[in-house]
Amino acid sequence: MLPYQTLQEAEISVGRNLTFGEALWFNYSARKSDYVLYCHNTFFLFIFYTVLPLPYVIVELMRSKKIDEFKIQPKIKNSMSDIIDCYRKVILTFVFAVGPLQIFSYPLIQIIGIRTSLPLPSGWEMFCQILVYFVIEDYANYWLHRLLHCKWGYENIHKVHHEYTAPIGFAAPYAHWAEIIILGLASFLGPVIVPGHMITFWLWFILRQMEAIETHSGYDFPWSPLKYIPFYGGSHFHDYHHYVGGKSHSNFASVFTYCDSIYGTNKGYRYKKEVFEKTREKLKGM
Ligand SMILES: [Zn+2]
Numbered sequence: 001m002l003p004y005q006t007l008q009e010a011e012i013s014v015g016r017n018l019t020f021g022e023a024l025w026f027n028y029s030a031r032k033s034d035y036v037l038y039c040h041n042t043f044f045l046f047i048f049y050t051v052l053p054l055p056y057v058i059v060e061l062m063r064s065k066k067i068d069e070f071k072i073q074p075k076i077k078n079s080m081s082d083i084i085d086c087y088r089k090v091i092l093t094f095v096f097a098v099g100p101l102q103i104f105s106y107p108l109i110q111i112i113g114i115r116t117s118l119p120l121p122s123g124w125e126m127f128c129q130i131l132v133y134f135v136i137e138d139y140a141n142y143w144l145h146r147l148l149h150c151k152w153g154y155e156n157i158h159k160v161h162h163e164y165t166a167p168i169g170f171a172a173p174y175a176h177w178a179e180i181i182i183l184g185l186a187s188f189l190g191p192v193i194v195p196g197h198m199i200t201f202w203l204w205f206i207l208r209q210m211e212a213i214e215t216h217s218g219y220d221f222p223w224s225p226l227k228y229i230p231f232y233g234g235s236h237f238h239d240y241h242h243y244v245g246g247k248s249h250s251n252f253a254s255v256f257t258y259c260d261s262i263y264g265t266n267k268g269y270r271y272k273k274e275v276f277e278k279t280r281e282k283l284k285g286m
Pocket residue numbers: 145149158162241248
């Protein structure tokens with residue numbers, strides 16, 4: 001809850017006129033507790049999870065020869081009932097794992113000092129913080145994910161996420177509840193090391209979820225602007241990890257490719273990509 005009663009008090013405290021965004025934030029959050037604002041995160045995750053995969057669902061249901069050019073595993077087709085079944089299973093995980101994790105992680109948010117006060121962070125500050133969160137999460141996720149591929153971790157936890165050997169957008173968060181908690185820790189690590197504003201915190205989780213849905217979409221569109229992000233793995237990179245399945249010792253990183261390059265866990269993928277590119281070039285020449 002903001003420690004000001006009126007906009008004028010907030011302006012005196014900040015020492016200048018509030019920007020349009022800050023006035024909006026004041027009007028929205030002044031009477032809400034920090035806990036209620038924190039719980040918005042769960043709501044946003046639910047909404048974005050439900051809406052963002054829908055364009056991929058439409059594309060999947062409208063499959064044609066042209067669309068199959070962009071499907072990473074074109075032999076795999078998902079019906080409407082497959083997709084609804086995946087959505088239903090993930091919503092159950094939301095209720096039984098993500099929700100409780102939200103409730104019990106609030107004290108951590110208080111300890112690390114995620115602030116809700118004014119002034120709001122600048123766009124540049126948010127960009128830099130979220131970039132740091134992505135790098136930290138990617139590194140932690142790489143090792144935790146690799147650990148989940150040990151015999152015990154895979155058999156008891158991680159094999160649930162690998163049920164989809166050809167993933168779809170809705171399957172991005174499809175995982176055992178223990179995996180949600182383990183990999184959730186990696187997502188919290190950035191804000192723990194570099195705590196910021198609640199808006200930055202929301203945006204970080206939304207962007208991370210958008211990225212996970214894109215990498216699990218099953219489609220690789222050449223015009224995607226994400227291809228211009230240096231070291232970005234993308235859907236093709238993570239799809240290979242699912243394609244290989246339980247025996248996968250390749251492409252563990254969640255967002256970028258540099259960890260797999262440094263630790264030599266991208267050899268199988270590089271080989272397959274080379275073969276794939278050569279075959280495609282041959283087919284083009286025919
Ligand atoms: Zn895996």
